[in-house]
Amino acid sequence: MRWLYEKRVPLGQKSYEKLKTGNYYVVDKSLMIKDYLDKGNEVTLITRPRRFGKTINMSMMADFFDITKDSKELLRILKS
Ligand SMILES: Nc1ncnc2c1ncn2[C@@H]1O[C@H](COP(=O)(O)OP(=O)(O)OP(=O)(O)O)[C@@H](O)[C@H]1O
Numbered sequence: 001m002r003w004l005y006e007k008r009v010p011l012g013q014k015s016y017e018k019l020k021t022g023n024y025y026v027v028d029k030s031l032m033i034k035d036y037l038d039k040g041n042e043v044t045l046i047t048r049p050r051r052f053g054k055t056i057n058m059s060m061m062a063d064f065f066d067i068t069k070d071s072k073e074l075l076r077i078l079k080s
Pocket residue numbers: 009010011012013014025026027028029049050051052053054055056057
């Protein structure tokens with residue numbers, strides 16, 4: 001049964017943690033955090049485009065900046 005071990009497309013997924021731990025195809029956007037820190041803006045507004053990954057990116061940053069969480073594994077740069 002091929003579907004048991006093949007990676008899945010994360011349709012409708014909204015949680016970065018589930019995306020990284022759920023055997024999904026993942027586009028690594030973790031360097032976006034560096035961009036935000038480098039720019040040093042107080043506020044960033046991203047209203048579009050639709051289905052761009054805004055919610056998942058916010059979830060990724062929430063995991064990164066949450067000092068009560070150890071996000072080292074979650075934020076590990078992907079090799080493939
Ligand atoms: N880093 C990623 N890796 C793989 N798939 C992703 C990634 N980010 C987003 N997706 C895919 O795109 C879908 C839409 O992501 P998300 O809900 O974060 O976008 P959005 O910009 O918030 O959408 P909306 O405009 O509807 O609010 C996800 O359900 C997932 O299938």
